[in-house]
Amino acid sequence: MKTPAIPHDSWLRKPAHLAWLADEGMRLLPFARAARVDQGFAALDASGRLPEHARAELIHTARMTHCFALAQIQGIPGHAELVDHGIAALQGALCDAEFGGWFADARCRGDKSAYLHAFVALAASSAAVAGRPAAPALLAEAIAILETHFWREEEGALRESLSRDWQREEAYRGANSNMHATETFLALADATGDEVWLLRALRIAERLIHGHATANGQVVVEHFDWQWQALPDYNEANRADPFRPYGSTPGHSFEWARLLLHLEAALQHAGLAVPEWLLDDACGLFARASCDAWNADGKPGLVYTLDWASRPVVRARLHWVHAEAIAAAATLLRRTGESIYEDWYRCFWEFSASYFIDLQNGSWHHELDSDNQPASSIWPGKPDLYHAYQAVLLPRLPLAPSLATALAAV
Template sequence: MTQSATPNSANGAVAVPPVASFRSPEFLLSHIQDTLRFYAPNVLDPSGGFFHFFRDDGSVYDKTTRHLVSSCRYVFNYAMAYRQFGDPRHLEYARHGLRFLRDAHWDAQQEGYDWEIEWRDGKKRTLDATRHCYGLAFLLLAYSHAAMAGIEEAKPMIGATFELMEHRFWDAAAGLYADEASPEWRVSSYRGQNANMHTTEALLAAHEATSHLVYLDRAERVASNITLRQAKLSQGLVWEHFHADWSVDWHYNEEDSSNIFRPWGFQPGHQTEWAKLLLILERYRPLPWLLPRAIELFDAAMAHAWDEDHGGLYYGFGPDGTVCDHDKYFWVQAETFATAALLGRRTGNERFWDWYDEIWRYSWAHFVDHKYGAWYRILTCDNRKYSDEKSPAGKTDYHTMGACYEVLAHALPDGATAAAVSAEQAK
């Protein structure tokens, strides 16, 4: 059955193309390529790294600010693209991005990576040298995926980044990572799950790149401590914020439910993203608790946050179950459709695939820009855009393309993706 939707104000007067099946590898591969094409004309800065700020039409609106998270996510994007499609330009882009991480973001004096810099005429000026575990997690992810793409110089950086995190942020007593430090490495008292979640993602990638069990062991430990031990303190769900002793901080950012990295409230997207990571962990370590816990987290997110009126998942809900942020974020939808597909494949239960289709129908109608490509970042409750700033620092469409790659590699019937790639190459 063809799945179509009526455009609304987010997509303006642009027709929403019909899709025969969102489960088709051809559809997913085409969508990744369309997204890459959005960035392709303007993304590369020959003087170093990539541009980080794009309007809806692909024009760059800030040419000098560079954020560590975007710099890392671009490496992931182009390493994955090279592995999937084999275009040597993507491999060179990944190498180009790696050089920028070491040449621009790295602070040799303090032995840390700068969070935000100004890059002008090939020269760096540090804007924010705060040391974030979240940033190091994405460095570990970038180096791991670059290594899997065959970039030899990335391999030693996997171990070096893990050791830096071990030295500066690992809290052995808690079995979790601290969150941030000053430029001189004075660690703050704030503790958060978000850095630990993305560290788990990166540790799983490091294991895939190296086969070293130290990364898998650590991924299992962090995952169990967040999704089991810590979740028991917060109604069985993953809360975002904690005190230095890892007791729940129910009030951190209570007036800021839309904070980009530290929002208040339960995050539906983080419940489903953790569910995805638990299923990835299960591939390498089939522990009996992983699948049931993944299902619980996914089901809780859908029960609390699906908008029955306008479609899509809300951004956040409070401890009493009341939605605290009604906006729709691109990454929440993307991570959730990936998890739905993985659960559908793992369990054989069609209800998860039904959610996959439903989330895609919504996202295809409202989030995907059918004129210029890629996804809008944030929509209102009733699916209107806030601005024409499609891709500010931190976005890069890493979540959307990554979700498609995950479905292609691990949720579709065996051989389906390979057959689709072969057919495309034969054209």
């Protein structure tokens, strides 16, 4: 696999742009530190404050721990203790000591989802790369839970969710949880040195992307029954669900495009067979998502969801969609050297800098309405560091190894 050179005039070659990315990362981190609570990390409001009765949640605790570990790996002081705080929460208040696995929040109840457990494993792997003393034990536990309860060898993918005691399974399969498992598996391969995680990531991608998305015109199919039959009408009555919306989600096409290229590079680095379709499908996913979602309602920005005729359904612009579009454009530019990806990379950053980045109150607005004004119908407040922070890191790094290991090698 020969990677063409990035164009000489690319922003990825500009010292000022790379410094701007680093500065934006340094601006994001202090805002996120305020999410700390006794039992982990909680959601912040739009001003960066903890709401009354804020509680630790697994999604924020795992993602914050991962991001603070990335900061620690870079040598940014003040984050080691925050990583340790996150690990302690994942080994304490949020951990199910009776049945194993993790609760969604500090109320210690509810089912256990593959989506959230993938983030626990990602956090543990990043903390281990950061050299935090308690991380290896957490990583071993997270891997054991994934392998024992979620990974289905006969399916080549993860089950979606199970009851607290692991006895009852949801009759559903989801692309979102398996997409984040793919990201986590790439990190696990680097953190453990075990190539089985690359092969599992490839099986997930082959099923969901080279199988279903390719057959659907390079549009990611999100929802399935337990036998992997597509459910195109899933959540039609709850179209703006933040995790399982109706229709297609262009942001996930961008995210998958990036992950396919990370997987391609990781397989090559490991000396394993590299399917040609990884690059082809990455290009196809990006082309379809950018064509269908950008300016879909006549105004700039990427809409949240589309129906199966590529018409806008939820017209809100979400920050994570644009962060993933940025990262995907940078990844494709680095892989192909083609100017179209430079154009999109600049376009997505110009839009995000103009509308999402909040220089007055900090962090990024998480949601804009169809007029590109701050909104909160889907994502109230500013609880998420993960997507924006990775968007300022990934363009500066090679396609492999995975994020934490790549930062450690710089």
